[in-house]
Amino acid sequence: MKDSGDSKDQQLMVALRVRPISVAELEEGATIIAHKLDEQMVVLMDPMEDPDDILRAHRSREKSYLFDVAFDFTSTQMVYQATTKGLIEGVISGYNATVFAYGPTGCGKTYTMLGTDHEPGIYVRTLNDLFRAIEETSNDMEYEVSMSYLEIYNEMIRDLLNPTLGYLELREDSKGVIQVAGITEVSTINANEVMQLLIKGNQQRTQEPTAANQTSSRSHAVLQVAVRQRSRIKSIMQEVRLGRLFMIDLAGSERASQTQNRGQRMKEGAHINRSLLALGNCINALSDKGSNKYVNYRDSKLTRLLKDSLGGNSHTVMIAHISPASTAFEESRNTLTYAGRAKNIKTRVKQNLLTVSYHIAQYTHIIQDMRSEIQQLKGKIQQQARRGLALGRLDRGDIRHIQAEVQLQAEMRALHEQLTGTFQQEMDARRRLVELEKQATEIELEIDTVSRLLSTSGWKHKKSRKGLKGQEERRKKEKESDVGSDILEPPEVASARDSITALLEEQKRLHKEKLVLQQRCQQELHTRCQDLQEMLLRLISSEEQQEVLSLLCQLHRFEMENTEVQSHALLHICDKIIWGQKQIIDDHNLPVPQHLENLYTMYHREQEEVSLEQATITDLVGSRAQKEGFLPKITPAEVTLTPDSDPESVNSEAKDLQNTTLPCLTTERGPDLSGTSLVNSHSSSSAIITKAYLAHTARPWAWPAKTSCVSIPPPIPVGSLVTQEVPPANSLGCNRTSSPNRGEKLSEIPLDPKEGKESLTKSILAKAARQRSQAQATEQRHLLAPTTERTSLSLNSLSEADDARPLGSTLQHAASDNNLSSSTGDVPLRVIGYQADGPRPWLAGQKKTDKKREESLEEKTRKQRSLEVTGQGLSRPKTHVPRPRPRESTVGHKVPAYSHPAAGNQHPGTASLPLAPIRLPPSEGAGSGDALPLTVTSKPAGITRLPTRGPHQPHGPQDKDGLFRPN
Ligand SMILES: Nc1ncnc2c1ncn2[C@@H]1O[C@H](COP(=O)(O)OP(=O)(O)OP(=O)(O)O)[C@@H](O)[C@H]1O
Incomplete structure (x- = not known):
């Protein structure tokens, strides 16, 4: 894979979403301390401040935070429009992109990413728009879309599309790209199909009720959609663009006192907190503009997986979530601090291009393709000509026009x-x-x-x-004899x-x-x-x-x-x-x-x-x-x-x-x-x-x-x-x-x-x-x-x-x-x-x-x-x-x-x-394996690819049992 040469620095986009206050919080007597001031600014008040303490009043009574975009309880799922929609064009033309939801438990991350049936979240909206964009350009371009869905639960990776695979390992290829070895990649043809897969995957996701959230996600979930684009115009050297979109619903940080977790839940919480801490450290290191701090991605699987999204080749959007309640002040303040720092992170974005050159055997295929294309076009032309002729008879009858046509x-x-x-x-x-x-x-x-x-x-x-x-004499004579x-x-x-x-x-x-x-x-x-x-x-x-x-x-x-x-x-x-x-x-x-x-x-x-x-x-x-x-x-x-x-x-x-x-x-x-x-x-x-x-x-x-x-x-x-x-x-x-x-x-x-x-x-x-x-x-x-x-x-x-x-x-x-x-x-x-x-x-x-x-x-x-x-x-x-x-x-x-x-x-x-x-x-015979097929998938080693269907290919038998065939 090569980059297009036009790589450019890109600032991480950070959005903040303040969810509505919940009934439970109100029952606890919480007050609203987070307010959106304008499209970008949010103020967080300190509920512990004594309003009569005049000395401290000016310093810490409230703190404002500036983001790329801010939403409060009035916002709908249109959050997607302002954060993620813009990434789609890049993805289909070969750029990587990441959207991840960050914040404490119960603050609305899953709500934003997955949403509800009536209020679908970013996953669904993104996929819909992605397939729409593909459809719009499919006359000139050929696409192949595949997806994978995994969770990191207790520091272990599970394939949500095929949980029977057990725990998977992370591997780094020679170019430093992190891959999940053996993950199932399913080729898809439309957003519906992806949604079916998503629902199926979510059923596999570890979710348990806690005191803080009845539907608490106990794992980080990563949905990856890969889009390969190539021109329909055949040529000997063809360029394939490979864009990857990661959509990540992180598990929320939690306080033991708040969640009242015991046993397994507590262990899960510890893992979640540890990986989020590692993420926080990476954000700190990456956002420290001046210093060349070492970024320790290796501390957790989450940070290893997010390595490119945070510090590499990716357009990245972070959607931070907080509760407006006074009872969640500490978590909200921490989240706002990390989110604020993340704004300083810069990534270097470049187009992923694969160049495919054709061999002699493939000339034949190209020529064949072109011939059939020509036939199709000829058919169209003939149809039009017939139609035109019929119309001409009815409407025109203009002899001069016909003469001109004949001459032409x-x-x-x-x-x-x-x-x-x-x-x-x-x-x-x-x-x-x-x-x-x-x-x-x-x-x-x-x-x-x-x-x-x-x-x-x-x-x-x-x-x-x-x-x-003798030798000497011979040399002399040789010279003479030359003459x-x-x-x-x-x-x-x-x-x-x-x-x-x-x-x-x-x-x-x-x-x-x-x-x-x-x-x-x-x-x-x-x-x-x-x-x-x-x-x-x-x-x-x-x-x-x-x-x-x-x-x-x-x-x-x-x-x-x-x-x-x-x-x-x-x-x-x-x-x-x-x-x-x-x-x-x-x-x-x-x-x-x-x-x-x-x-x-x-x-x-x-x-x-x-x-x-x-x-x-x-x-x-x-x-x-x-x-x-x-x-x-x-x-x-x-x-x-x-x-x-x-x-x-x-x-x-x-x-x-x-x-x-x-x-x-x-x-x-x-x-x-x-x-x-x-x-x-x-x-x-x-x-x-x-x-x-x-x-x-x-x-x-x-x-x-x-x-x-x-x-x-x-x-x-x-x-x-x-x-x-x-x-x-x-x-x-x-x-x-x-x-x-x-x-x-x-x-x-x-x-x-x-x-x-x-x-x-x-x-x-x-x-x-x-x-x-x-x-x-x-x-x-x-x-x-x-x-x-x-x-x-x-x-x-x-x-x-x-x-x-x-x-x-x-x-x-x-x-x-x-x-x-x-x-x-x-x-x-x-x-x-x-x-x-x-x-x-x-x-x-x-x-x-x-x-x-x-x-x-x-x-x-x-x-x-x-x-x-x-x-x-x-x-x-x-x-x-x-x-x-x-x-x-x-x-x-x-x-x-x-x-x-x-x-x-x-x-x-x-x-x-x-x-x-x-x-x-x-x-x-001998050449069978060598004849390079026009396959340009850059599937990492070990990836299990379920039967592939490009967006324009007919449904294969794999559709029978619900869109993919488990191993
Ligand atoms: N913007 C919102 N509008 C309406 N309801 C919301 C909103 N955000 C969150 N909720 C509701 O709050 C509850 C908790 O939200 P959610 O499960 O999305 O939190 P979470 O951050 O994913 O938590 P966890 O980290 O524990 O998984 C859910 O019942 C959800 O429907």
């Missing part, structure tokens, strides 16, 4: 079309931005990889030339250099495009939307229509935000799903159809390529560190590629390993959620699999696939005009699920699990292939010089070619990516090899040159690749923490190029997904 309609229609078009453009631009961000990350990673390869190649080249010469390195630059260095230049250019281009788009989004399109919206609003005369339009525009924005967040989140989730499924299959040894197996292989290959790239980075970091003398040289203990190794045998070994079983996941932990999986999720084929997969496993909560994540704006009605945008024809993962009512083609999924799996797999393959071929076709259009010889995961040929392809090709492919360390020599030299979708534009132009160089220098390069180079190229620093891998990764383990970098070694370009706040909806 046409104007509005045009504006409306522009507005929806602009929204669509903005949404497209935003989607493109997300794509650009993804591409930028990939490029960053590639640049880094290539630049590291470049530096290592240069270093290795130099090293092979220098041989085993002449251009002349002897090996082909891979030249190729890497070219790649970097191309990558940098591409990066620049993307950056520019991103800036342009951002500007277009923020300035041009956004402003245009706003302008159009304003223009339309000006044309629309009906308030409801205006509201509908505003809501729709807001809805569009939500959907746009939603789209962005979902796009980011989707790929991450896809990875999780695939890994989870794979794990289940492995754990249970489930038979997997060939198609699915192929897809998994493809998915893993994608992952490995990325992993390889990362391993290379880490490896090169290690190499560099070695070069600079930070790390000892590590020779891999497992099978490594040596110049003597037969490349074929290595391949066949790898092949064997791959042929053994399905690619299997280790079960230690799930997929790495950090950078690796980000890159994975960005690598195209895995994304396609997952997209296709999601399209088939779509549930109401499932998020739309990236390629189809442009939300389709709902139609914006203008007057009676409603237009509907047609959803894009693209079908792959095209089902929008940002709102649950968007249908998924679930019917396409067969119910039989086996059949379902097969058909799912087929469908995934088909869709993946289709998607990939589309993507490839598009990409080829952009290529400068398309190449056909490149190792490619062309999904056009995936279904057939993948079967035909030797299984070892994964290894080969992966190894060929790291040509520096490959000893096969029969794989075309490629520096950037992890791309699966055909060459990138920046690689295409250099392809031929590379090949020539490769051929001419192949022999030379092979020689240069010594055992040491190979080992270094593939080894990984000891700091590597291998990421859980499918079983193929054992191959990777033998051929260290497959090793995975530790999370800490991740390239900064592989920024992690902004997924932390995303909570999956309950249907996802």
Whole structure:
């Protein structure tokens, strides 16, 4: 909870009420000694004064007291108007307030607070007005009201709404707010209901006759009403105001002689007096303006409970009561003295605000709510239009008026079309931005990889030339060779250099495009939307229509935000799903159809390529560190590629390993959620699999696939005009699920699990292939010089070619990516090899040159690749923490190029997904508990909350047995 920042000092308000003199007092021969002089002043005469004592007469015959407001026997229960009514507005807008009745026994405290049937007191009047105020503002605000009722009897707290709970304890939370642990809080919907509860509670309250009062309250009673208010206008950050109102009827101080109490009554009296004394001490300490006196709230439960009301965050009103009788002079004087002091007490009042932020899952609910609101408003508008039309026919018949209307309609229609078009453009631009961000990350990673390869190649080249010469000499020669390195630059260095230049250019281009788009989004399109919206609003005369339009525009924005967040989140989730499924299959040894197996292989290959790239980075970091003398040289203990190794045998070994079983996941932990999986999720084929997969496993909560994540704006009605945008024809993962009512083609999924799996797999393959071929076709259009010889995961040929392809090709492919360390020599030299979708534009132009160089220098390069180079190229620093891998990764383990970098070694370009706040909806299982419901109750620990009913909710079953259900 936070305060609004506008906390201010507030003086305690003190009122005095002098009750009428009672028959008993009159019978005792008492005279009236308390008189109200004006609205604020009361005079108390000393009945013991000797009127003939002239010396003392002027000093003490009478004493006047000034209060904020004073009442005498003529006053009615309208005391409420002058004391408490003003607190209500504050309470419903998040301020705390306290009203408490103070005074000796039998002076009218309960009369003021509770009153009688005919003369209801402050409780009833306050609650009536509170609910009335809630009702008046309920169009804009949503409320939740709850109440609790307790008594402090003999220094013990009892729940008056549920006495079976026994005695309760007071607890102070971390913010110093006092709470009654385990108290029953009942949600209420109207003042009547509260009154019923109050009556029920009062029946439980300890009340006994004494000589001073036939209906003497033997306890302090505390009624607490909590009001939570939040705006009905949904937004991502919502503010909830929590106001608490305490209404306290204290037990009265008493003299033993006056009450003639014995036994239990006397004990009660002692407790009452002790707690009231503690209260008096607190008042004394708090009212002593100058001194910084310690305020001992801990002396009694009453003062602990009143801590905030007296010295903290609360608007507080004290209504002091006295008897006008001369026989009660001492008590009256004491009461007036304490009440007078209490006027000096200041509290610091601030609004209690809770800020609730919504998570992605709740966007859907908000959008849903807004939609239904829009529907309601539309209905109203239509009704009005019909009514208007009927009236028009009867009364007007004015052709000019109708013409003007028609013209206006046409104007509005045009504006409306522009507005929806602009929204669509903005949404497209935003989607493109997300794509650009993804591409930028990939490029960053590639640049880094290539630049590291470049530096290592240069270093290795130099090293092979220098041989085993002395350290000093080597350094010198290194400097020299730096100058002449251009002349002897090996082909891979030249190729890497070219790649970097191309990558940098591409990066620049993307950056520019991103800036342009951002500007277009923020300035041009956004402003245009706003302008159009304003223009339309000006044309629309009906308030409801205006509201509908505003809501729709807001809805569009939500959907746009939603789209962005979902796009980011989707790929991450896809990875999780695939890994989870794979794990289940492995754990249970489930038979997997060939198609699915192929897809998994493809998915893993994608992952490995990325992993390889990362391993290379880490490896090169290690190499560099070695070069600079930070790390000892590590020779891999497992099978490594040596110049003597037969490349074929290595391949066949790898092949064997791959042929053994399905690619299997280790079960230690799930997929790495950090950078690796980000890159994975960005690598195209895995994304396609997952997209296709999601399209088939779509549930109401499932998020739309990236390629189809442009939300389709709902139609914006203008007057009676409603237009509907047609959803894009693209079908792959095209089902929008940002709102649950968007249908998924679930019917396409067969119910039989086996059949379902097969058909799912087929469908995934088909869709993946289709998607990939589309993507490839598009990409080829952009290529400068398309190449056909490149190792490619062309999904056009995936279904057939993948079967035909030797299984070892994964290894080969992966190894060929790291040509520096490959000893096969029969794989075309490629520096950037992890791309699966055909060459990138920046690689295409250099392809031929590379090949020539490769051929001419192949022999030379092979020689240069010594055992040491190979080992270094593939080894990984000891700091590597291998990421859980499918079983193929054992191959990777033998051929260290497959090793995975530790999370800490991740390239900064592989920024992690902004997924932390995303909570999956309950249907996802794990997320069920996490999905934050829109509950903002700040119920203290241990509070027993009876079934909640907000003021606008229908009655629940708890109403049956009298408004609450005891435990
Ligand atoms: N302003 C009033 N007008 C009429 N009757 C009153 C007024 N104030 C008090 N009484 C009557 O005086 C009697 C005692 O009042 P009440 O029980 O409210 O005192 P109390 O201060 O609550 O006493 P205790 O502390 O013992 O509970 C009751 O019968 C009540 O009806």
